[in-house]
Amino acid sequence: MKPIFCFVVLWGLTLTSSFAQKPWSERMAQSLMTWHKDSIAVKEGRPAAWDYEQGLVLKALEKVWRRTGNGAYFEYIRKDIDRYVQKDGSIRTYRYDDFNLDNIPTGRALLMLAQQTQPDKDKYRKAADLLWKQLENQPKTKEGGYWHKQRYPFQMWLDGLFMAEPFSAEYSLIFNHPQHFDDIAKQFALIEKYAVDPKTGLIYHGYDESRTQQWADKTTGRSPHFWSRAIGWYAMALVDVLDYFPQNHAQRPQLVQYLQRLAPALVKYQDASSGVWYQMTSQGARKGNYLEASASCMFVYALAKGVRMGYLDKKFLTNAQKGYAGILKEFVTQEPNGTISLEKTVSVGGLGGTPYRDGSYEYYLSEPIKKNDLKGVGPFIFASVEMEIAAENQTGRGKVVATDYFFNREFRKDLNGQQEQFHYTWEDQLHSGFYFLGTIFRDLGATTTAIKAAPTAQNLKGIDVYIIVDPDTKKETASPNFIQEADIAQIETWVKAGGTLMLMANDTANCEHPRFNQLAQRFGLQFLPQNINMVQGTQWEQGRIDVEANNPVFKNTKAVYIKELSPLQIQPSVQAVLNHKGQVIVATVKVGKGRVLAVGDPWFYNEYTDGRRIPIVYENFAAAKDVARWLLAK
Numbered sequence: 001m002k003p004i005f006c007f008v009v010l011w012g013l014t015l016t017s018s019f020a021q022k023p024w025s026e027r028m029a030q031s032l033m034t035w036h037k038d039s040i041a042v043k044e045g046r047p048a049a050w051d052y053e054q055g056l057v058l059k060a061l062e063k064v065w066r067r068t069g070n071g072a073y074f075e076y077i078r079k080d081i082d083r084y085v086q087k088d089g090s091i092r093t094y095r096y097d098d099f100n101l102d103n104i105p106t107g108r109a110l111l112m113l114a115q116q117t118q119p120d121k122d123k124y125r126k127a128a129d130l131l132w133k134q135l136e137n138q139p140k141t142k143e144g145g146y147w148h149k150q151r152y153p154f155q156m157w158l159d160g161l162f163m164a165e166p167f168s169a170e171y172s173l174i175f176n177h178p179q180h181f182d183d184i185a186k187q188f189a190l191i192e193k194y195a196v197d198p199k200t201g202l203i204y205h206g207y208d209e210s211r212t213q214q215w216a217d218k219t220t221g222r223s224p225h226f227w228s229r230a231i232g233w234y235a236m237a238l239v240d241v242l243d244y245f246p247q248n249h250a251q252r253p254q255l256v257q258y259l260q261r262l263a264p265a266l267v268k269y270q271d272a273s274s275g276v277w278y279q280m281t282s283q284g285a286r287k288g289n290y291l292e293a294s295a296s297c298m299f300v301y302a303l304a305k306g307v308r309m310g311y312l313d314k315k316f317l318t319n320a321q322k323g324y325a326g327i328l329k330e331f332v333t334q335e336p337n338g339t340i341s342l343e344k345t346v347s348v349g350g351l352g353g354t355p356y357r358d359g360s361y362e363y364y365l366s367e368p369i370k371k372n373d374l375k376g377v378g379p380f381i382f383a384s385v386e387m388e389i390a391a392e393n394q395t396g397r398g399k400v401v402a403t404d405y406f407f408n409r410e411f412r413k414d415l416n417g418q419q420e421q422f423h424y425t426w427e428d429q430l431h432s433g434f435y436f437l438g439t440i441f442r443d444l445g446a447t448t449t450a451i452k453a454a455p456t457a458q459n460l461k462g463i464d465v466y467i468i469v470d471p472d473t474k475k476e477t478a479s480p481n482f483i484q485e486a487d488i489a490q491i492e493t494w495v496k497a498g499g500t501l502m503l504m505a506n507d508t509a510n511c512e513h514p515r516f517n518q519l520a521q522r523f524g525l526q527f528l529p530q531n532i533n534m535v536q537g538t539q540w541e542q543g544r545i546d547v548e549a550n551n552p553v554f555k556n557t558k559a560v561y562i563k564e565l566s567p568l569q570i571q572p573s574v575q576a577v578l579n580h581k582g583q584v585i586v587a588t589v590k591v592g593k594g595r596v597l598a599v600g601d602p603w604f605y606n607e608y609t610d611g612r613r614i615p616i617v618y619e620n621f622a623a624a625k626d627v628a629r630w631l632l633a634k
Helices: 002-013 017-019 022-034 053-069 071-082 106-112 122-138 158-174 178-193 228-241 252-268 295-307 316-330 360-367 374-390 435-443 483-497 513-521 619-630
Strands: 156-157 206-208 333-334 341-344 400-404 409-412 419-422 447-451 465-469 499-506 525-527 544-546 560-563 569-570 574-578 583-591 594-599
Touching: 017 022, 022 053, 022 156, 022 341, 022 619, 053 071, 053 106, 053 374, 053 435, 106 122, 106 158, 122 158, 122 525, 156 158, 156 178, 158 228, 158 574, 178 206, 178 228, 228 252, 228 295, 228 374, 252 295, 252 316, 252 333, 252 419, 295 316, 316 333, 316 374, 341 374, 435 447, 435 619, 447 594, 483 499, 483 513, 483 583, 483 594, 499 513, 499 619, 513 525, 544 574, 560 619, 569 583, 594 619
Parallel strands: 400 447, 400 465, 465 499, 499 594
Antiparallel strands: 156 206, 333 341, 409 419, 525 569, 544 560, 574 583, 583 594
16 A cells, blocks of 8 residues: 555645645545545544445545546545455455445445456456345345344345435446346335424434334334434435436436435524534534534535435525535634634434444433544535536526547447447446546536437437547447448538538548548638658657647637547637647637537547546646636626
8 A cells, every 4th residue: 555655644734735726626626635544444443444434435525536637646546445445355354244335335436446447457346246236135125225233134225225326326227137126226215215304394313114123213213303314315325326317217216305305404403593403403503412423514515416416496495505615614724834713513323232322312422423434425426526517507597518439439348248338428437438527517607418329400409519539440330330421411410500510520540531521611610631640559648739828619628638639730710729730639619609629549538537547737628628618608
């Protein structure tokens, strides 16, 4: 683990005033990585082990990686997971036969790693399979609800929905288990049936089917109180599961309705003065009760994401913003070394066990309050990311960005051995895909889609931005779809009517130039039959292109990396946006009511935007975001 240690020490030494200018999500992520230099230690005074808190903060770091394109976050995740996952997929310190749902959340990091371009990634799939096997055999109530743990028989806790279901939903989607979505929906339905209080709309922490626990009501089986963090786990589980739940699944609308039922209840108990929430949700300023950080962060995350995804009315964003402002005021402090801390997170909350936790008001207030507890830090990053997205997603609100899947149409075998389209697709998370570019567009508020057939007036209708990238030759596809005159006419008409078109070629050996150029020529452009910026091995400087100040498109970018690209020849009506050694690299032109942007390389694919391969001096992620903003702007 020396590489992580060295990296974080160097990072810590560079915490200056510039650190204070970073978004809160990055500031907390970087602070976290200074506290846990070589491993994520969860239990104080005990060795680091496979644990849900680890999984929670690794997911938080993944969110920051997706937002920034800074590969340091990815490397931290990978190296931390590699402390546990062996080559055969076994997981050090994990006990399958505990049947403990708390062991599942770190599986989300496994699924992310299994979908990246890297050696030995099959071990992450195998480790994820082991967690899936646990879920398949997890003890259940008579109606099919997961026991929270083997040692907590017949009990469902709200915590368990977050622990198991986001991983379960993503695994089911990736590895083609459509029938399992019924089981996921059932877990939420049982909580709604047995743990929701009809008077307040809040949810009790636990439900004991057997009614034998001291904490369980002998009639309802419910625990006696509303604990905010438990409700927070449930709210986060809902908005995260919906990321993977099939759009056409019969139970999806019910999941959305559960969130719509819960949101007004959360808002009702939001403290009017501070904007945050109390440890005991409905007890307000009752003696002993206090404002608590982790639940407040969870509620802000769920409300903000719910609004962004269209599940909740926009009015709830105001509550999320008020809550987030309260979090920054009530809980966030700055340390002398420039890092930040999160105060006032309750360390734990449970039911039963030894010593016995009776679920009383006094019990929940007896647990210690901690600084920088990971159960608060992770949700703080979750909430911060959502609020940062909310601050910028009006840029593309209501706009649709389509990538061509017709002229560029390559296939490979997926993780299940089935054929899937890849290469410059939104879904492709390997180095060959546009996953990061798609995330940028969606964070800016746009919807991403694909055009899988020849462009026509019908399938271009409603599209605001159309990206055509690297049309196939017979080298890539046995029967390529070449650009035809009819296609050119349809695209030209669409642009003149107000569409924004981005043309991305490639070097001459990997792109069908002749017909692509017939399209480009309509707009005063030509991709030249030249290959420039040829790079030998890792001599990255050979692919460097500097961006002059006040660039009309690249407003936040100083240097980028583009290798083996075709330069442009442009007519006087076309504006050169980026030049390099006397060659035009990027150009734009107004056409009727629309615009065209052209570049001689598909340089926004993951390999050069995810920060894992090229040196950080090359700001390809920032360039991609600059281009996305330009394409979405009027």
